[in-house]
Amino acid sequence: MRLLDLTRSLRRAGRVATGVDRVEQAYLRRFLQEDSPCFGLVRTALGYVLLDRDGLEGFLARLEGRRPWGRSGILSRLGRSRPDAVRRAESDLRRLALARSWRSALPGMLRRHFPGGFDYFNTGHSNLTERVLEAVKAAGGTVHVLIHDVIPLEYPAFQRAGSVKTFEAKLRRVSARADRIIYNSNDTRDRTERYLDAMGRVPPGVVAYLGTDLPRPDVTALPAGLPPEGPYFVTVGTLEPRKNHAFLLDLWEELGPAAPPLLLCGSRGWNNEALFARLDALPMGHPVRELPRLEDKALAALVQGSAGALFPSLAEGFGLPPLEAVQLGSRVLCNDLEVLREFLGENAVYASVSDRYLWLDMLNQWAEMPVGAGRKISFVGPDWDKHFKTVLS
Known part of the structure; x- marks a missing residue:
């Protein structure tokens, strides 16, 4: 029993x-x-x-x-x-x-x-x-x-x-x-x-x-105005300190007002008042946008259609969002964490968050490449049957 x-x-x-x-x-x-x-x-x-x-x-x-x-x-x-x-x-x-x-x-x-x-x-x-x-x-x-x-x-x-x-x-x-x-x-x-x-x-x-139980991506489930026109980037996860969203805001400040959209897909968490203050101070029309409480099929559509999914986390226990992003065919750029290398292998680009120039270089490269122009990933992740x-x- x-x-x-x-x-x-x-x-x-x-x-x-x-x-x-x-x-x-x-x-x-x-x-x-x-x-x-x-x-x-x-x-x-x-x-x-x-x-x-x-x-x-x-x-x-x-x-x-x-x-x-x-x-x-x-x-x-x-x-x-x-x-x-x-x-x-x-x-x-x-x-x-x-x-x-x-x-x-x-x-x-x-x-x-x-x-x-x-x-x-x-x-x-x-x-x-x-x-x-x-x-x-x-x-x-x-x-x-x-x-x-x-x-x-x-x-x-x-x-x-x-x-x-x-x-x-x-x-x-x-x-x-x-x-x-x-x-x-x-x-x-x-x-x-x-x-x-x-x-x-x-x-x-x-x-x-x-x-993983991947939802079927459905663009029609997205709110009005999404997905953005042209290349855009996404990150998925609660806005908590270890997810390191502040690092992405710093990068977007360096990219300037002409930067591609960055969609923060996740609800606000805890101990992150400085980040929330920065987000609240962003002017109307800024390329960084919060998208909490998206339906799974809408979120999957955003990830699949992005120029890249970004994960600068300082720590992960497993990392379901990057795993799901790779399975959806998205290019993944993430912090160089041992746990991510363990199950993603060569199917992601790893860059230490101490190397902001490498991150900026990858963002500029991917923004210039049309969606789908990157290497096709036929990645089969772990499944529940094996678990x-x-x-x-």
Whole structure:
């Protein structure tokens, strides 16, 4: 029996799915496709909800927009500090639940429904609490945790206030309690195991590259005025410090007012007030433009039609956006990170962000080349089938 933690998906209800969200949902889809009994565990504001296969199907339908979220129930309306979409999602989960429990009663609920043992999967870094991990172990469960990165420990200055200590505490619990860790890359495994070793225990691990579910590009889904006329560049990702959007703004200042459009495809994140102030100060008609909350098929069309996709990130755990850009046939220019070389190989141009002249040279070259004039890339990236054959074997 498989028990998938879906707490992150609940907390992200109503938002555009990020890379980690998409991984959690990929596990949900896969478990539903297979014959093995599957269940979901979600921590709500008022305890835990257990979902069976029917409940998981209903939750996925709402996450994918095939079914609307219902109305907030009385219990959910008590938590006014939470977004309305989360309160509605909690109410639906209670309606879909196979069972519910208060926090202290979680071990008993798990023992009742999984008397023969089970595999607990946590892929979203949410709900990795002492209470949950202890309850799983006490009920005879095996703990599998997918680690996406250890960037909060490596780059604490990039994180939200208080998040570094929270992440470190989670990793210590994983060190002590996990039966197996799933890593998205060899680079992530190497970096993580250095911290785990210092924490006293390195659980057994396996590397399984993440798959991609490429949307079909659809130009008609783009807002009016897009794509721009002539060559343009894109970058995809939340506007957070480690993504290094400030570097791109510096380059566009050097290129001047005649620079090709640069489309920042992502929502504003955290700890980036200086960047946001620069963006807010840009005059009307400036070539740099923010495009948050684009539909996947519209975003894919922009990436595919661009003169190049740019990724000057200072750190990545895996890097789904550059991987997807290469698969869409876009030319990719990225910072020289070991993790990107690991799975992109020779299918991207690597340039250290310390070499701004190389970046400017590549931008000028690509802007002068018509879309599609570059080398055709027949790149087949990692897929979910291979990921799950590794994880579930």
